[in-house]
């Protein structure tokens with residue numbers, strides 16, 4: 164046992180490096196951020212938080228952020244689930260190609276894609292042009308500089324984040340289970356909803372959570388495609404710092420965002436454990 | 442097979458043995474691209490029959506089963522259950538129970554929910570559903586397991602649940618694709634006996650796939666041996682073992698030495714007692730180790746083949762002893778003996794000559810279908 168004890172002592176040192184990194188890059192900044200949020204006007208106070216409760220514009224911003232994230236996540240599920248399902252039913256070569264197609268925008272800069280959407284959705288952009296040519300609308304719709312435009316841009320950006328984990332979860336599903344259900348008397352539809360969908364649950368859950376959490380922190384897309392009409396938490400943080408140099412207020416918003424994500428992840432892990440134990 | 446059968450567990454009477462064909466497969470062809478997985482397979486399975494498909498890997502057993510279940514789409518031919526043509530009918534409308542090799546139990550459902558699932562799909566009420574699942578679970582020796590999760594079950598228990606789920610809705614036929622292959626030998630043998638009893642009690646028609654020839658011999662009413670997408674012989678187990686129709690079957694079921702009878706010189710094989718029995722140049726004599734007798738030099742009785750050999754090795758294996766010898770003509774031959782003291786004492790030693798006798802009822806002549814030799818003209 165002496166040898167084991169010695170090697171234990173030797174082996175612990177390499178772990179020190181990630182430990183130090185974790186403390187210096189995660190724990191310390193977090194404590195600093197938390198600390199800053201309790202400083203208003205050079206004094207320790209709760210002003211940054213009470214303002215959020217008293218000032219309804221803050222609540223509106225937080226709600227808007229949640230609403231935008233929820234809508235984007237929902238649409239991403241509606242588009243992404245059938246896409247992942249379709250890719251999963253294809254042969255290996257076809258699936259690789261299709262996954263490549265999903266991945267291409269993933270590797271393209273977020274800024275470039277957002278600008279591309281601005282061009283597409285603008286007043287006299289392609290979409291409005293088509294709709295007018297088809298005679299569906301008389302005057303151009305307000306697609307950019309709006310909640311709609313922001314959602315479209317974010318959905319496009321988020322789809323790969325959803326499709327990849329979901330697809331890899333679907334790939335794990337033993338298709339004999341679906342076949343077994345069919346043999347036992349389940350129609351194609353029944354087998355899909357009663358067997359395939361529940362089995363893809365963990366992937367669906369992980370993908371949705373990832374999408375929602377990433378949406379909460381979006382900045383560039385709402386800024387550019389929202390055209391000032393869509394204010395989310397990250398934009399308010401930026402405003403507090405660049406316009407007012409109010410690090411306290413910005414930190415407090417950061418803490419709120421962090422708490423929302425924390426609560427979500429905690430709830431999700433509890434739910435996941437419950438479902439897993441079922 | 443006993444003529445009278447008891448009441449099925451779901452209250453269905455399965456009295457007597459209905460000899461009407463339940464499954465009639467005719468001229469079934471299934472191709473995967475240029476590869477023919479099933480070439481012109483015809484097969485009839487009687488009501489209440491336990492039929493086993495046996496064959497080497499890739500011979501098309503699973504493909505045939507999948508065609509029956511509706512998961513493979515044959516190119517031509519016909520499959521009828523009773524009077525009903527089921528080619529092109531969707532799997533869920535075929536009323537066939539299936540046990541997969543991997544069991545395919547739904548991990549997000551309890552044991553009870555798994556078993557009740559086919560009943561739920563058929564609109565059976567909750568109370569009735571639970572009652573029937575409970576009865577079927579006791580029938581497969583799993584009473585009281587309704588609320589267990591699938592991942593809490595052992596391999597043998599999963600196999601039982603899979604069987605329960607396949608029989609609970611009283612399907613016309615039950616298909617099983619190597620349901621015991623994932624289990625260890627002892628459990629496998631236990632479950633073979635259980636399956637056999639269950640089949641007796643239910644009187645259901647079972648089509649079973651295995652590549653374990655012993656399992657096939659133990660369980661089946663009839664065995665269909667498949668090779669390269671074709672059924673090469675269908676027979677009762679004993680008939681199949683004792684009188685294989687071809688060298689392939691003789692080789693596949695049990696161990697046998699296949700001796701080219703016409704070509705073997707008279708110094709090693711004494712055919713004098715057999716008259717003109719098949720001097721066919723393509724015929725092979727099936728010699729099974731346990732059918733050989735070690736006899737004295739002057740032993741000479743009608744209906745026997747005699748072999749002159751030299752003992753190479755005697756290998757003790759606990760319950761049996763294998764005597765490895767070489768015929769004068771060069772072929773290796775194996776004799777199987779029991780391991781009783783008296784038998785062991787009488788065994789010849791390595792290097793000594795050994796005369797062997799084989800009664801003609803314990804052997805058969807088969808055509809050599811293994812390497813493209815011309816068939817035996819009969």
Ligand SMILES: Nc1ncnc2c1ncn2[C@@H]1O[C@H](COP(=O)(O)OP(=O)(O)OP(=O)(O)O)[C@@H](O)[C@H]1O
Nearest residue numbers: 473476478496497498499500501502503504505652
């Ligand atoms: N989907 C498929 N595409 C192409 N070839 C296939 C497909 N399914 C089966 N085959 C081929 O058909 C042949 C028969 O396969 P099958 O699974 O029926 O064999 P098997 O007798 O069940 O073998 P095993 O004992 O290994 O399970 C094999 O050569 C296999 O490669």
Ligand SMILES: [Mg+2]
Nearest residue numbers: 502503504618
């Ligand atoms: Mg198979």
